[in-house]
Amino acid sequence: MAINWFKYAAPATFYGLAGKMIPYFAWPAAILFAAGIYIGFFVAPTDAVQSEAYRIIFIHVPVSILSMFIYLVMAGYAALGLIFNTRLSSMMATALAPTGALFAFVALWTGALWGKPMWGAWWVWDARLTSELILLFLYLGFIALQASIDDPRRADRAGALLAIVGSVNVPIIYFSVKWWNTLHQGSTIKFSDTSMHIAMKQALFVMLAACWLYVIAVTLVRVRSIILERERNTQWVSELEEIRAGEQL
C-alpha cells in the first residue's frame, strides 16, 4: 500500500484520521465482547477441576496479556518519539499509559478473585501475579513522572527513558520473581486435561480481540484530546469545526 505514512505522523493529519477510525474499533469491540461472553458462558462446558470459577479466565487472561503488550507498545512509541523527535509518537505513549495501568489493575483484581476459590487465598504471590503488580508500579511510575514535569518535551523524553529502562527490566524482573516463587512453593494452574475444550479457546481468542480493539478505540479518543491540548496554539486547531461550532462531544 503506497500510503505516505509520514503524513500521518503530523498531529494535524492524524487527529482527523483517528476521529474517523474510532467507530471502526469501538463497535466491533462491543460486538466481540458480546460474542466472547456468549461463547464463554453458554457454549464452553463446566470444567471438571475448577467448576464454574474458571470462566474468569476469559477476562483475566486477555487483560493480563494486553497489560504487558500495551507496556511494550507504549515503550516503543516513546522510544520512537525520543529517537526521531516525533511529537505524535510521544503523545501516543502518554495516551496508552492510563489504559495499560487500568488493565494491569484489572488483571490483578480478576487474578485475586480467581485465586481465592482455587487456592484459598486472595493473594498467593504467584510469579505472574507478582510480576503483574510490579508492572502496575511501572505504569504508575511513568504516569507520575510525566504528571510532575511541566515542560511537555521534557516530560515526553524523560518518560521515554523510563519506559525503555522499564521494558529492559521486565524480563529480568519476571525471571527473578519466577525463581523466587518456585523456591517458595508456588502453585500451578491446572485444568481437567492438558488441552482445553475448543469453545474455551474460542472464547479466549474472541475476548482477546475484543479487548485489543477496545484499547485502540479508547487510546484514539484519548490521544485526540492530548493532541488538542498540545497543539492548542496552532492555526489548524483554532479552525477546527468542533471549536467553531460548539460541539458537545
Place this chain on the structure above:
Amino acid sequence: MNQLSLFGLLGLVIRRDLLLAMRRRADVLTTLVFFVMVVSLFPLGVGPEPEMLRKMAAGVVWVAALLASMLSLARMFSADYLDGTLEQMLLVPQSLSVLVLGKIVAHWMLSGLPLVLMAPVLGLQFGMSFQGLWVLVIVLLLGTPVLSMIGAIGAALTLGLRGGGVLVSLLVLPLCIPVLIFGTGAVDAVNTGMSITPHVALLGAMFLLALVFSPWVTAQALRISME
C-alpha cells in the same frame, strides 16, 4: 582540564563529592540512622520471637537498605543542579558518563558503604548466624552499588521536580526488586545449607550490567532534564 585522563576525571569527581559531603556530615549520618531505625522497627512491629526474627532478618535489612538508598538519591545531583555546577558539567569535553560514574561512586561510598558496614551489627540483633552475616555483607557489597546505579537514573530523571524523594522511590523501587530477591535469597541459601553461588553470580551479573549501562543512561537522563 583537557589534559585530564578519564581516570583522572573520575578521581577528581569522587574527591570533590566526598569533600563536599564531609562539610555536610549530617546528611550521611541521617541515612545511616534511618537505616538503623527502620531495621529496629520491625521487631517492635512483629514481636521478639527469635526464630521468626532470624527468618526475616535478611529481608528486613535489605528492605531498609533499599529505603535508605532511595532517601539519599535526591542528593546525588540536586546540590550541583541548584548552584549551576551541573550545567557546567554537561559542557566538559570528556565523557559525561565518566563524570556521572564518579558521582555514583561517591554516592555509594557515602550511603551504601555505611550500610554494608552497619549490617552485621543489625544482623546480630536479629540473631543471624555467622555464615549468614558473612553472606549478607557480601551481597550488600555487590547489591548496594547496583541500587546507587539504578537510583542515579531516577535521580537524573526527576531533577528539580516537586514530589522529590517519593517520586524517585516510586520510579526506582520496582527496578531494584531483582537485587532484593537475590540478595535475600543468598542469605536464605546459606541458612538452609545450599550453595550461594547462583545468587552471587546473578548479583555480580547485575552489577556488571548496571556498571556498563547506568552511567550512560544517567547521562542521557541528565541531558533530558537540563534542556
Place this chain on the structure above:
Amino acid sequence: MNWAEFFAMKGYGLYVWGSYGMVLSVFVIEIMLVRHKRKITLQQLRLMRDAGDSQ
C-alpha cells in the same frame, strides 16, 4: 435456562460476577473519563479562542 442457577455459578458467583463486574465498571469509567477529558479540552480551547477574539 435456569437463571438462578446461572447467577449462582455453582457457588462461585461472587468471584465470577465480581470479576466481570469490576471489568465492566472499569471500562465504563474509562470511557466516561476519556469523553469528559475531550469535552473539557474543547471547552478550554473555545475559551482561549474567545479570549483571543475579544482582544
